[in-house]
Amino acid sequence: MHAQPRVAIRYCIQCRWLLRAAWYAQELLTSLETELGEVALAPGTGGVFEVYVGEDLIWSRAERGRFPDIKELKQLVRDHVAPGQSLGHTDRAAQHSEPNDNA
Numbered sequence: 001m002h003a004q005p006r007v008a009i010r011y012c013i014q015c016r017w018l019l020r021a022a023w024y025a026q027e028l029l030t031s032l033e034t035e036l037g038e039v040a041l042a043p044g045t046g047g048v049f050e051v052y053v054g055e056d057l058i059w060s061r062a063e064r065g066r067f068p069d070i071k072e073l074k075q076l077v078r079d080h081v082a083p084g085q086s087l088g089h090t091d092r093a094a095q096h097s098e099p100n101d102n103a
Contacts, residue, residue, distance in 0.1 A: 004037030005081045010050040013043045024051070024073060031074050035082040053080040 007028060011021035025039040049061035058076045059068050074087055
C-alpha cells in the first residue's frame with residue numbers, strides 16, 4: 001500500500017494563528033483531497049509559521065517575510081504530491097496574472 005503524503009502546518013500559538021492554519025488546512029484538503037493522507041496542525045511559539053510536505057519545508061514565514069497566498073500554497077503542495085494535477089481555477093488565475101515574456 002502506498003502511503004499518502006502528510007502536510008504539517010506549524011503555527012504560533014502566541015500569535016493566535018490557529019484559525020489561519022486551520023483555514024489553510026481546510027483549503028488544502030478540499031483541493032487535494034485524494035492526494036493527501038493528512039494535514040496536521042502543530043502548535044509552536046516565537047512567531048513560527050511553516051508548512052511541510054513530509055520532511056520538506058515548503059514555506060517559512062520567517063524566510064519569506066509573509067504568509068502564502070492560498071493559490072501559492074496549493075501550487076507548492078501540489079507540485080510535491082501530484083505534479084501533473086490541475087488545480088482548476090487556481091492554475092488558470094496564476095496563468096492570467098503572469099507577465100507576458102513576448103512583450
